[in-house]
Amino acid sequence: MDRENVNYVVNITKKILKKVMLFIVFLYILSAIIPIVVWSFTRSWFWPSAFPQIWDNHAWQYVFSNVSKVPQAIANTIIIALIVMILSILISLPSARVMGLYKFKGKKIVEMLLLAPVIIPPMAVGLGLTTIFIKIGLSDTMQGVIIAHLIPTLPYVNRIISSTYETFDTRYEEQGIMLGASSFKVFINVTFPILLPGLITAALFGFVISLNEFVMTFLIGGGRIITLPVLLFGFVGGTSSFDYPIASAMTILLSIPGIIFLFATERIIKEEYFSMGF
Amino acid sequence: MGEIKITNLTKKFGDTLAVNNLNLKIINKELVALLGPSGCGKTTTLSMIAGLIECTTGDIHVDGRSILRFPPQKRNIGMVFQRYVLFPHMTVAENVGFGLKMRKCNRSIIQKEVERLLKMVKMEGMEDRYPHELSGGQQQRIAIARVLIIKPKILLMDEPLANLDAKLREEMRLFIRELQKKLEITTIFVTHDQIEAAVLADHIALIFDGVLNQFGTPQEIFTNPCNRKVAKFTGHNNFIDAIYQGENYFKTQVGNIISTHHANAIKEGEKVTLAIRPENIKINLTKINTSNCFIFKVMESIFQGDITRYRLINNNLYLEALQNIKEKIENKKEIYVSIDPDKVVVLNK
Numbered sequence A: 001m002d003r004e005n006v007n008y009v010v011n012i013t014k015k016i017l018k019k020v021m022l023f024i025v026f027l028y029i030l031s032a033i034i035p036i037v038v039w040s041f042t043r044s045w046f047w048p049s050a051f052p053q054i055w056d057n058h059a060w061q062y063v064f065s066n067v068s069k070v071p072q073a074i075a076n077t078i079i080i081a082l083i084v085m086i087l088s089i090l091i092s093l094p095s096a097r098v099m100g101l102y103k104f105k106g107k108k109i110v111e112m113l114l115l116a117p118v119i120i121p122p123m124a125v126g127l128g129l130t131t132i133f134i135k136i137g138l139s140d141t142m143q144g145v146i147i148a149h150l151i152p153t154l155p156y157v158n159r160i161i162s163s164t165y166e167t168f169d170t171r172y173e174e175q176g177i178m179l180g181a182s183s184f185k186v187f188i189n190v191t192f193p194i195l196l197p198g199l200i201t202a203a204l205f206g207f208v209i210s211l212n213e214f215v216m217t218f219l220i221g222g223g224r225i226i227t228l229p230v231l232l233f234g235f236v237g238g239t240s241s242f243d244y245p246i247a248s249a250m251t252i253l254l255s256i257p258g259i260i261f262l263f264a265t266e267r268i269i270k271e272e273y274f275s276m277g278f
Numbered sequence B: 001m002g003e004i005k006i007t008n009l010t011k012k013f014g015d016t017l018a019v020n021n022l023n024l025k026i027i028n029k030e031l032v033a034l035l036g037p038s039g040c041g042k043t044t045t046l047s048m049i050a051g052l053i054e055c056t057t058g059d060i061h062v063d064g065r066s067i068l069r070f071p072p073q074k075r076n077i078g079m080v081f082q083r084y085v086l087f088p089h090m091t092v093a094e095n096v097g098f099g100l101k102m103r104k105c106n107r108s109i110i111q112k113e114v115e116r117l118l119k120m121v122k123m124e125g126m127e128d129r130y131p132h133e134l135s136g137g138q139q140q141r142i143a144i145a146r147v148l149i150i151k152p153k154i155l156l157m158d159e160p161l162a163n164l165d166a167k168l169r170e171e172m173r174l175f176i177r178e179l180q181k182k183l184e185i186t187t188i189f190v191t192h193d194q195i196e197a198a199v200l201a202d203h204i205a206l207i208f209d210g211v212l213n214q215f216g217t218p219q220e221i222f223t224n225p226c227n228r229k230v231a232k233f234t235g236h237n238n239f240i241d242a243i244y245q246g247e248n249y250f251k252t253q254v255g256n257i258i259s260t261h262h263a264n265a266i267k268e269g270e271k272v273t274l275a276i277r278p279e280n281i282k283i284n285l286t287k288i289n290t291s292n293c294f295i296f297k298v299m300e301s302i303f304q305g306d307i308t309r310y311r312l313i314n315n316n317l318y319l320e321a322l323q324n325i326k327e328k329i330e331n332k333k334e335i336y337v338s339i340d341p342d343k344v345v346v347l348n349k
Helices: A003-039 A058-063 A070-101 A107-119 A122-135 A142-166 A171-178 A183-212 A215-221 A228-235 A244-276 B042-050 B092-102 B107-120 B136-148 B166-183 B194-200 B218-223 B228-233
Strands: A042-044 B004-013 B016-026 B031-035 B057-062 B077-080 B154-158 B186-191 B203-208 B211-216 B238-246 B249-252 B255-258 B271-276 B281-284 B293-303 B308-314 B317-323 B334-339 B345-348
Touching: A003 A244, A058 A244, A070 A107, A070 A142, A070 A183, A070 A228, A070 A244, A107 A142, A122 A142, A122 A215, A142 A183, A142 A215, A171 A183, A171 B077, A183 A228, A183 A244, A183 B092, A215 A228, A228 A244, B004 B042, B016 B042, B016 B203, B016 B211, B031 B042, B031 B194, B042 B077, B042 B154, B042 B186, B077 B136, B092 B107, B092 B136, B107 B136, B136 B166, B166 B194, B186 B194, B194 B218, B203 B218, B203 B228, B211 B218, B211 B228, B228 B238, B228 B271, B228 B345, B238 B255, B238 B317, B249 B271, B281 B308, B281 B317
Parallel strands: B031 B186, B031 B203, B077 B154, B154 B186
Antiparallel strands: B004 B016, B004 B057, B203 B211, B238 B249, B238 B271, B249 B255, B271 B345, B281 B334, B293 B308, B293 B334, B308 B317
16 A cells, blocks of 8 residues: 555544544433433333333323422522522622633632632531531521532632633723723623623533532522422432432433523524634 | 823832833824834833823823823723724624714714724725624724724824734835824824834834833934944944044044044043944945945855845954845955945944
C-alpha cells in the first residue's frame, strides 16, 4: 500500500472508532433508562427471566391516583426547583463576577471553599443543618427546604457563571456607560443578554440538582414537605413498601421537567452563541 | 466648544505611576494623538478623560469647567474602544441607536437618527445585520456611528486602527480624518504607531512611562525631537556622542561632524548627542568632496524590497543607513558616508 492509502485507512478507522465510542456512551446511558421504562409497565420481572413475567399498568394507575400524593409532590418539586434556580443565580451573580473577572490574594482558597459543598458528604451537611434549622424554626418548612437546596446547587451555578464571566469583556459595560446608560441599565441591556447562554446553562444545573435532591428535602422537610424524590425513596425500600414498578414510573416523571427545560433552552443557547460569532 | 485642559494629571496604580504629572492643552476642533509605546499610560489618560478611571491628583477642564465631578454618563464624551465592542446580541441599528434609547428618545427619532448616522459612515442598508456579519472596517464604522449619535463634545478613540489590516487601515485613516474635519469635533486618539499619528493628528503628544516628553505638530516631533527617547521613537536610529567645538563643529570619534540643525544654545565643550535618521545617511562608493564625509565599512546589508538597510562600522561606531543602491555592496567593503549638515539633530545630554 502506498502512503495515501495508509492515510485513508487510518482516517476511516479513526472515524469509525469515534462513532463506536459515541455509541458505547449512548448505550450506557440508555441501558439505565430502558429497564426503567419497561419496569413501569410490569407487575413482576425477576431474574433470570429476560422479559417481565406479568405486564400491567398498576404503577401508572397508582401514580396518577389521589392516594399517591404524586400530583402534589410534582407541584412541590417544581416550585422548589424553580425558586432554588432563581435564588442560586441571583446569589451567584455578584460572587461569580468577582471570581471570573478579578485576581486577588487567596482566590484559590475561596474557589475551594465555594466548591466545598460538593466535596463534603450531603448527609453531614444535612444533619448539621437540621439541628440549626430546628432551633430557628426553619425545619419542616418550604423555606427551610429551599435554603437547604441552595447548598448543593450554589457550587455548580457559581462555577458556571464565573467561567462565563471569565470570557466576558468588561469593555462592553464601559461602552454602555459611555453611551449614557446607568449601571442598572447596562446590566439589563448589555451584560445580561451577553451572559445569557451561560446563565441558562447554570439555571439548568440549579433546576435539575434541586429537582433530584433527596437528602436535604428529607432531613429538613421532615416528611412534611413532600417532593417526588421523597416519595420515590419510599418505594425503593425507604419507608413503606418496596415496589419497583411504581418507583420506575416516578423516576420517569421526575426526569421529564429537566428534559423539557433542556429542549426549551437548547435553541436559545445555540442561537446566542451563534449571534456572538463563535 | 470642546477645549480640553489637563493639569498635573497623575494616576497611581499601587506604587507604579501610570501617568505622571501630565499637562496638556487641546484646542477646540483639533485631532490630537497620544503617542507612545504600549504601557506608557496613554490609554489610562484616555480613560481618565472618559471618567472610567478616577485620577489620583490633577484636574481636567472642558471649556473651562472641571469635569471630574461628573460621572462618565454626564460628561458628554464619546469613546470608541479598541476592537469596537459592538454589542453582539444587537443588530447594527440597535447598536447605533443604543445611546438614544438610553436617553429615552422616541422610536421614530431614533430610527431617523440611526439612518442619518449610517449614511454618514457610509453603511446604509446594514440596519438588520449583526456585528459578527460585518468586516473589521465595517464594525469600526458602526462603532463610530454609535458614539456620534449622542452628539458628544469630545471624541476619544483607543487605538482605532490597530485591528485592521494594512489596506483597510489606510482607508479608515482617511475616513476618520475626513469625518473629524467635517464634524469639527475635538478628538483625542491613542496609538503606538508613529505613522498613524503623523498622518492623522494636528498635534502629537509623545508619552513615555507616563511622562509627556514632547507636544507639537507632527513636523516638529519628527524633525525636532527634544530628547533621545523621542528621537529614537520617531526613527532617528543613529546616535553619536559628540562634544561641541563651536561654529557648528561637533567632535566625534570619527572626526568632526557639522550640524546646522540646532536651535538651543550650546556652550563650547558641552557634551551632546547627535541623532541622524538612517535615510539621511548617504552611501557613496567613491570619495566625494563635501562636508561630513567619512569612511565606513559595510558589515551587513539587508534587502527589504524597495530599499536596502546597511549596517556600517568605523572603529566602535555603528551606523544604520537606508538606501536605494542598484549594485550589491560586498560585506567588509569600505565606502564613504556623507551626511547633510541640516539633517543632523543635536540633542542635549
